[in-house]
Amino acid sequence: MPPSRTNSSAGPGSPDVFGFYDEDTGSVQYLVACPATRKAATIDVVQGFDPRSAATDVDAARHILRFAESEGLEIEWVLDTHPHADHAMASAWLAAETGAPNAIGEKVVEIARLWRDLYNLPDAFDPTRDFARLFADGDTFAIGTLPVRVMLSPGHTLGSITYVVGDDAAFVHDTLMQPDVGTTRADFPGGSAEDLWDSLQKILALPDETRLFVGHDYGTGDRAPQWEATVREHRRHNAHIGGGVTKSEFIETRQARDRTLPLPDRMLHVLQMNLRAGKAPPAEGDGHSYLRIPLNRF
Template sequence: MSKLDERVVRHSPSRGAGSPDVWGIYEPDTGSIQYICADPATKKAALIDVAWNFDPKHYRFSTGSMDQVLDLVRENGLTVEWVLDTHPHADHVMASAHLKERTGAPNAIGEKVRDIAAIWSDIYHLPHTFDPDRDFDRLFAEGEVFKIGELDVTVMLSPGHTLGSITYVCGDAAFTHDTLMQPDVGTSRADFPGGDASQLWETIQAILALPGDTRLFVGHDYGAPDRDEPEWEATVAEHKAHNAHVKDGTRREDWIERREARDETLPLPDRILAALQVNLRGGRLPEAESDGRHYLKLPVDRF
């Protein structure tokens, strides 16, 4: 059986002073990687890009992935200090609001989520509905620094996949979301509203300018022709030497042409129109209507 169908967990241990412990938790339904980033000294931790499971065939939600992440937190004696997302995900529903309620930790995302919310308010024709300042405790700016325990975390604005994506850099670990894929796959798409391939190129170059031994933790993996188990960690040096799209020597113009041609062939993710109107509420469903049920709105003929 392919491990791409399993909930795989791997621990990437701290390398010493200033280096975090990282656990990656693979979510097979969407190929998403969820992360726990922890300070070994204080056992304080951040949860990054955790999913609230959504079945698009039956429009039902379940909590298996976030339950698994919280079980790992308990098993390793950690205390959750932050609930973080790198961007409003198109292919899975964020667990942010639920994790905030269950852990008491503040939730955060990049400040340009306000601009993403404005784009999608128009697409859904839901004016004055999305309010990131209401639904997130912190909206991080480019270059902002905060702490997980005693470890500094620097926020890098990383547009291209979305206009407001951010990367979290904690010591020798960087959580690069939907920019890079694993080296044997390449890079991520840039064709969603607000996305831009030329910006994604610049973002990737900034990430690859980090020290060569920096561990890069990607947002997704779907396997590869010669690999049927998920992977999500590689160093900057490994990407520069082997990344199928952007290894050393790649020309910007060639990459942009290749990326845009590839993106034109890709369908919308099957969860995007449900996920974004939840994620732009910080992982909350719309308010229940008079019958006590929640409803999602789907735009027709917009894509």
Template sequence: MISRTSHSNGAQSPEVVGFYDKDTGSIQYLVTDPDTRKSALVDVVMTFDPESAATSSASVDAILRFAESEGCEIEWILDTHPHADHLMASSYLKEKLGKPNAIGEKVKDIAELWRDYYHMPDAFDPDQDFDHLFADGDTFKIGNLPVRVMLSPGHTLGSITYVVGDDAAFVHDTFMQPSVGTSRCDFPGGSAAELYDSLHSILDLPDETRLFVGHDYEETPAWEATVAEQRRHNIHIGGGVEKNAYVQRREARDKTLALPDRMLHVLQMNLRAGRLPDTEADGASYLKIPLNKF
């Protein structure tokens, strides 16, 4: 697993280690207060093979071993949104570590959408599967580092950004790296217009803020750029692109994209914090996949 450390810049600046999941192009983060060694995990991936429908915690356990070797005490299990391209490790981590897990409160609205798509009217209870459902503007701490939650819709209607200390933000599927642009927003509840507004809210952070993105698909993956770098060089929005032009370009691009190969499998679990469906009489779990709806 490729990993890379972004070192603390001093007081109120977290140490951030990114771990790259090659199968899904996802980046997972270990965020640490250098003074207390208290940490949070952000958007951690549980391995899921869509061909065999097999799951594995091997890569998650490797991250936990790394955290232990660095003297980190994990306080929080955080996700930015219910992911469509990978299986969330939130439920597994909560059970293994006994620490609270969290996501944005609008996961309830996302769950409502997907109850209809799966024709499962009684499925999904975010209040049961997540300990905290954060609203826009909520605050908490990782060690002594303050964390502020920003609602950042567009990719999904309930995506959130975590702004940690005074120079780090975990911006998930909003920005990509400057040379790639921004993330898609054609999933149910997504909106290119809302994503444009979310991008600009993030660009209002101080220029030196490190922005940590959710994905990279390049041969040599990267996942960190500053606000100033994104504002100047992002190929979709940098240099003052107007909203209408951005929306037209984003929507045209999204029409060419296939659904993620894991989407219909993992959302059924991710709306349960990555928890597998309850076992049936034979001791196995089963998914319900909608046919011909997408």
């Protein structure tokens, strides 16, 4: 099965980007490849989770690996941008399957501390154990010959990061939505509309033709799901920050919108997995794993 959309390299310094759409959660999963070396990285791959039965699967991850193999791509990195609230991540499974290091931002350690308190699980979650690399703001690495720079982009969570790949692609996760939709919520524990504004200004300071790949889209009445637009398009047309919107206007709009949004139906389940790189909690005496759900905390 092919990817949902392919964005081809524009030349030296520009990655091939394959987007795989997850209809259940509106999430976009990425396979990013260096055309010169055929080295690649996954970004924000989804592990299936049914909130009704708590059943999991790695169908999407398997599909992406099969596609990579068919294209002659070798996975060098398994990347996530933040501990997702709407889907379980496939990070640990992909790392085990490929032998590639899995990575996320270093502030996941602070997020883990926050959620230990919310779950009343004082000994749970050790990101330094479950992720091979915790990136700091400004860290660099490579996918093949393509340089990658890490930008701290808090707001949606306190530890979200952006991956700037080569000279014309940035994976901006849950900061921006498509220009006609706006931006992403900032009301989860550790989130901040003010921090989100500051992160967006740094992203929109990238060169005009930088392709910005977002983490989610749900389509609208006028179009099917999309996930790419340029910095220039967002500066001019983004529904929340385009056309000279001030910081105070943005914060007011974002906070008013967030007050209308329910929690994602998977959030309290999957964060216990995502703070373990997508692994289930340790099995108990009967050999099964169990999730802990706080009542009346949200």
